[in-house]
Amino acid sequence: MTANTIEINRQRHRFDGRESVWLFGYGSLIFKADFPYLERRPASIEGWVRRFWQGSHDHRGTPDAPGRVVTLIEEAGAVCQGMAYRIAPEVFDHLDVREKNGYLRFMTPMTFADGDQSDGLVYIATPNNAAFLGPADERDIALQIAASHGPSGPNDEYLLRLADALRELADIDPHVFAIERHLRTAD
Known part of the structure; x- marks a missing residue:
């Protein structure tokens, strides 16, 4: 599958x-x-589960030196915390461009923090997209993130802001926090 998924998502x-x-x-x-x-x-x-297995050629890296950003990987029994937004359908015109580098929209059941439930859409970069990098040692992921920079800024900013946001949600994500520890000790 091509990395540019704008038209696929619109269909x-x-x-x-x-x-x-x-x-x-x-x-x-x-x-x-x-x-x-x-x-x-x-x-x-x-x-x-959230994993730093997706390449970022357009935001946090370049085609020659991709950064790493998160995608979702299926894992039985896992729960992924995040943020839900109720949006007008026309907002997807912007989001499809923002998430164009290999991400496809999927329907998913969501549970809100208060226990209410609803279906919603989620962007997932599946392993068959051209920008998928796959698993790697968390230290190696941290080193790649430390060295990557793209039009949206340094890749380490993405990692650190995500780790802070997860702490605000009281979400303990061992994968994200391990990469953050490796990044901070590599300085």
């Missing part, structure tokens, strides 16, 4: 007659809501 879900749609964010969408939203609520999804 995946139709919003005819919908005034709003829930969106689940688990990476930069937690700390960088550069889009209008109607409501914002902490939420979680089941059966997924």
